[in-house]
Amino acid sequence: MLPNDTIFHGDCGEVLKSFPDNSVDLIVTSPPYADSRKSTYGGIHPDDYVAWFLPRSAELLRVLKPTGTFILNIKEKALNGERHTYVLELILEMRRQGWLWTEEFVWHKKNAYPGKWSNRFRDSWERCLQFNKQRKFNMYQEAVMVPIGDWAKTRLAKLSETDKIRDTSKVGSGFGKNVSNWTGRDMVYPTNVLHLAPETGNRNHSATFPKALPEWFINLFTQEGDVVLDPFLGSGTTAIVAKRMKRHYNGIELNQNYYDLAQRELTHVERLLL
Amino acid sequence: MLPNDTIFHGDCGEVLKSFPDNSVDLIVTSPPYADSRKSTYGGIHPDDYVAWFLPRSAELLRVLKPTGTFILNIKEKALNGERHTYVLELILEMRRQGWLWTEEFVWHKKNAYPGKWSNRFRDSWERCLQFNKQRKFNMYQEAVMVPIGDWAKTRLAKLSETDKIRDTSKVGSGFGKNVSNWTGRDMVYPTNVLHLAPETGNRNHSATFPKALPEWFINLFTQEGDVVLDPFLGSGTTAIVAKRMKRHYNGIELNQNYYDLAQRELTHVERLLL
DNA sequence: GTTCCGCATGAATCGATAG
């Protein structure tokens, strides 16, 4: 049996072995980027990244339902003046593993990390790779429809966290539907480019994973009561968002501090929702 | 000798052989996309694309100056419900050929044409892959600076004491800043995400390659008098823009109709410039 | 309660210098 609404402390490559086959509707995660969070994770060298990731993605392939989706938020770093190729190689290897590479969304980060270099500009986008087990999968496009016009800037990016909490408690059906309630029929489907600002104010976790990102994919690929898994949970963003949206969550986190933090946050959120 | 301001009729794989080594400052092109412009180009199947492209990129590597840059505007198509992997494979193979993969710019097409599919949204972005021969290349960043955001007006109006010195981040990210460095700035450097609307008006060429795209890269990677090459010239956009910007151009086009069209347009532009 | 304003923060990368 798949445990519901649980987070685990450990390496997802190990923890996932206790999960049953075909039990998760959506995996959405942002794994540790190569060599970047050295102080908190082991710091995997770019050259070793694919070999490190593949056993874990094999487990993810096993636990995902045939109609489910895997969203992988990742970006290769620049090394010796070049973009490293490990993400490209990862896509090719995951296909050999049995995954279908359905789509690549662009997450455009408006307030990207500052800096100036002689040979490149600031990197203001990341990949959100969509993988599936089969060509037919669950997708609820109506749940992420947006007002005609500049959808992301005017709606998604501007909603503050308190706005979302208020809306959730009032309507209780997730934030995408609320938007459609307000604006009536002038709605269109979005594109594969997402405009979201990373949250820079989080003092507890160095990696910015804005709530709106998992929220958008949870709306798009799941319904209420479905199971969302984040095998690299970090400070718990995905689980918190899933819980608020009335989905079941499962999360795995290796780092003790993040695990504790996620536990605390989730307890807090669950109390709020009662 | 490299001919200046000339366009050639033929396959660039052949025509380029008459070009001398190390003679071009910037190559910017949008090659025929796999299998998409079948009626006009032969239609290379996605599975054959890499093998078709590599001999041509080998010639491009030869003719490019060591300080030069190659910008390849390309996007893989969706086939059987998946994104095809030929662009990823092409990047890996071009590196084996000797290219450095310096950067991947995202061209966000704001007015992407509408459409609805059961398993994906509209594709509103394309890759602009930057390749170089060596880690040191010519880049004129000042030429593409953009106006600073509105935030600066209020933020920089009054500086605190910490704003005037180098203030190191407390979280150990190693990032320090001196806010007073920004005062008096009107223009800032852009990021690696380009926001340009495709031009819809050109009925003569099936691929939309807006003038602003080659223009931006010509500004960034060349100075007046430099040589710009487009080995898949199409209706001549790159050559026309280069000419207007006082760069020398060379173009190659296989299709007779596009070749004639580009000739006519260029004659017209050159007359205007006199 | 609402708006305004000050301020810390961030999945970064390169080149130089040191071991």
Next chain:
DNA sequence: ACTATCGATTCATGCGGAA
């Protein structure tokens, strides 16, 4: 020669306290 560490660079946001 090859790796490790360190300093320099600089944009836009959301939060919290003040008005």
